[in-house]
Amino acid sequence: MTETIKCPKCKMNMSKVTFQDTEVDACPQCKGIWFDSLEQEDLKKKKGSESVDIGAKNAKVSSKGQKLNCPKCKTRMSPTHDLRQPHIVFEKCSVCYGVFFDPGEFTDLKKTTFKEFIKDVCT
Ligand SMILES: [Zn+2]
Numbered sequence: 001m002t003e004t005i006k007c008p009k010c011k012m013n014m015s016k017v018t019f020q021d022t023e024v025d026a027c028p029q030c031k032g033i034w035f036d037s038l039e040q041e042d043l044k045k046k047k048g049s050e051s052v053d054i055g056a057k058n059a060k061v062s063s064k065g066q067k068l069n070c071p072k073c074k075t076r077m078s079p080t081h082d083l084r085q086p087h088i089v090f091e092k093c094s095v096c097y098g099v100f101f102d103p104g105e106f107t108d109l110k111k112t113t114f115k116e117f118i119k120d121v122c123t
């Protein structure tokens with residue numbers, strides 16, 4: 001996986017961000033993050049992985065209402081609600097299963113997942 005992909009939102013070349021063994025693509029401009037199919041699930045389980053969410057601190061952009069095409073296979077992506085946290089909406093490609101997160105969304109997703117994880121452990 002060495003190809004460079006372009007941000008579905010601002011068409012900038014995305015840069016590789018590696019966390020442990022998982023490599024994701026982050027946009028230097030809008031700070032969005034692209035995950036290949038299982039990378040997101042993978043990374044969500046790893047402690048501290050929200051560090052790939054480089055724009056989380058000043059997150060104010062949102063792709064809601066925008067039509068984005070998959071940077072890999074050019075399929076029109078559809079907004080998908082997270083099952084556990086319906087307030088989080090991310091773009092998902094129905095063909096290659098890649099997902100695109102706006103800055104802050106991955107951190108948000110992880111936070112509650114972690115809380116729920118603690119809850120699961122404690123009950
Ligand atoms: Zn971008």
Ligand SMILES: [Zn+2]
Binds near residue numbers: 071072075093095096
């Ligand atoms: Zn795709």
